[in-house]
Amino acid sequence: MQTIVSTTAALFAAVILLMTPTAPAAADELALPQSLTTQSSQPNVTRLVVPDGVTPSALRGLLNVENAEGGQVRISVHGRLVRAVPARPSQWVTIPVSARDLEADGAISVGLEYDAPTADRCVAGSAPALTRLSHLRLAFTGSESAPTSVAAFLPATASRVDVVVPDSADDFLVEAGLTAVVALSQKYPAGVPVTLSPAGEPVPRVGAGQRVVRFVPGGGGPITSTVGVERGIPTLTIKGSGPAVVDAARALRADALAIADAETAEGMSLRVADSDLDTRSSLADLGAERLRLSGWGQTDVYVGIPQDEFGGPIDSLEIDLVGTHTAVQGINAQVDVFLNDVLVGSTLLDDEAQFHLPITVDSVLLRADNGLQVVLQAFPQDGRCGDAATHAPPLLDIDGTRSVITAERGAGRLTGFELYPQVFGGDVPVALRNTSARTLGDAVAAASLLSALQRAATHPLTVRLVSPDDLINGNQSGLLVGASYADSAAIGAPLRLAEIQLIDMAEETFQIGTARPFAALESVSNDSRHILMLGGWTPDTETSERDLESEVVASVTDSGWRALREDLLIATPDQEPFNLSTDSVLPQADRVDEQRSKVWWLIGGAALVGAVLLLQMALASRRQRAVRDLVRAQECLGGPGERE
Structure with a gap:
């Protein structure tokens, strides 16, 4: 009887469970690197790639609107309006999406448009409305499908990539790890961590979009690349040795990787020729195939011009803008061009449809990353616009292919961290003081710095592992990690890796007394040679130099290369890393000794010169006395005419 009752109760409980609605599975989230920006009422669209195998449920992002009074922002998915929100300076928005919004390649097209309120009059000097959707996160359910081929291994949207090398990696495997x-x-923008890890350290798990690239030593055979899943993370294992494994690592950036449609590929390789970047680029080369400006009031477009685009530091730019515009009869239309917020060119549009504006910019205005802004200001002469307009708003199209920028190479006026990465010219010799089997700390730090430099660069950087002595004693610019005091002295670094004191600045709180450990990233420039040096100093073993160096590197990784200022980034045990100029460092003891030695040489040289001058003066004075005695003797005997 008890068995029958128990069975009945179990069946009843099962029925109740089946009748109870199941709670929806909790959605995971994936940060997306893309953002979307529009100006005035011009719509813009971007494509967001969703990992294979997951079902999207929502997009969340931060919506900012500037220079707008009233109106609304319209958000669409595949051209279908899904949200319309009032235009506010800042607000978080949620955009509904679903599996039916996925295109054939797994992407979702999201559009953004500012709908301005109707106005009958145009007001001069008004800035265009700027709308931006950023900090996007994709909410989804399900699990990502693991890639089954080398071609499909690297996703369009990644959350994290770890490059793993053996704890006892030789120089070729270390160089391969840095190259990868x-x-x-x-390939992936800032915000997607790309790190180097020793095989003995666990790789953190972050979820969908994560990848691991693992290098293992080969036995001298051909390079093999195999896709699999290790510890739940899709992993590409590259097996090889010697220079070939470095070429295989470089191939990770190649478009030709897409043809490796098998689980295992052999001979993956990419070799590069010597870097010889052109000093002439078009706006299309910079990603602006066409610049279109249209509408009443003020509209503008922006193009970034990094010095790295031209393969090195530059002294001047010649900008030649070419395009076409509509008729401007009855319209006042003016085009202004700014570089780094400084007006460098201006012209009025006239009856001639062809547009041409040449501009020259010298080194005073140039930065490491330069911003070119073209502004169209247009107003009908009768002041009517909107529904009351009697003229169509003007339109200016600037041809990105025919509009070119020519740079003149030179030393430029930049100093400190702003010199990089353009001073490398695409080729970066890297020297590591410590690559022993017990620690790959220097290689890990170098990888993070190289990642930040690459994301500040326009073209691919080529990494070459060299010995510290070769870098120090050579004449090439490069990166030196794990530097010692002797290294800092050998390259003539303004800040030596020894105890230091900072000048007490009233507006700053940074203080370093004597015998305080520190680590520093320093830009060292001697004539046309520039070295980035990472190292530290500690008076005891209680504080690890490597821990402080890691804080310096983390600061660069988190903020990005372009956030660095001056020529020093310093970390101490109880302070956040901070930028500083070497001019704010009191002279160190060894530099004082060097300067004292130089002073004594100068004093010795001056004394020698003085002695020679005194001797010459003494000889001259002696000759003058002899001449005077001769003249007096002649006067005593009478003039030449009085002689008998």
Whole structure:
């Protein structure tokens, strides 16, 4: 009887469970690197790639609107309006999406448009409304499908990539790891961590979009690349040795990787020729195939011009803008061009439809990353616009292919961290003081710095592992990690890796007394040679130099290369890393000794010169006395005419 009752109760409980609604599975989230920006009422669209196998449920992002009074922002998915929100300076928005919004390649097209309120009059000097959707996160359910081929291994949207090398990696495997980090940092934008890890350290789990690239030593055979899943993370294992494994690492950035449609590929390789970047680029080369400006009031477009685009520091730019515009009869239309917020060119549009504006910019205005802004200001002469307009608003199209920028190479006026990465010219010799089997700390730090440099660069960086002595004693610019005091002295670094004191600045709180440990990233420039040096100093073993160096590197990784200022980034045990100029450092003891030695040489040289001058003066004075005695003797005997 008890068995029958128990069975009945179990069946009843099962029925109740089946009748109870199941709670929806909790959605995971994936940060997306893309953002979307529009100006005035011009719509814009971007494509967001969803990982294979997951079902999207929503997009969340931060919506900012500037220079707008009233109106609304319209958000669409595949051209279908899904949200319309009032235009506010800042608000978080949620955009509903579903599996039916996925295109054939797994992407979702999201559009953004500002709908301005109707106005009958145009007001001069008004800035265009700027709308931006950023900090996007994709909410989804399900699990990502693991890639089954080398071609499908690297996703369009990644959350994290770890490059793993053996704890006892030789120089070729270390160089391969650094090369892979650089290649993947070029593929994925800032915000997607790309790191180097020793095989003995666990890789953190972050979820969908994560990848691991693992290098293992080969036995001298051909390079093999195999896709699999390790510890739940899709992993590409590259097996090889010697220079070939470095070429295989470089191939991670190649478009030709897409043809490797098998689980295992052999001979993956990419070799690069010597870097010889042109000093002439078009706006299309910079990503602006066409610049279109249209509408009443003020509209503008922006194009970034990094010095790295031209393969090195530059002294001047010649900008030649070419395009076409509509008729401007009855319209006042003016085009202004700014570089780094400084007006460098201006012209009025006239009855001639062809547009041409040449501009020259010298080194005073140039930065490492330069911003070119073209502004169209247009107003009908009768002041009527909107529904009351009697003229169509003007339109200016600037041809990105025919509009070119020519740079003149030179030393430029930049100093400190702003010199990089353009001073490398695409080729970066890297020297590591410590690559022993017990620690790959220097290589890990170098990888993070190279990742930040690559993301500040326009073109791919080529990494070459060299010995510290070769870099120090040579004449090439490069990166030196794990530097010692002797290294800092050998390259003539303004800040030596020894105890230091800072000048007490009233507006700053940074203080370093004597015998305080520190680590520093320093830009060292001697004539046309520039070295980035990472190292530290500690008076005891209680504080690890490597821990402080890691804080410096983390600061660069988190903020990005372009956030660095001056020529020093310093970390101490109880302070956040901070930028500083070497001019704010009191002279160190060894530099004082060097300067004292130089002073004594100068004093000795001056004394020698003085002695020679005194001797010459003494000889001259002696000759003058002899001449005077001769003249007096002649006067005593009478003049030449009085002689008998």
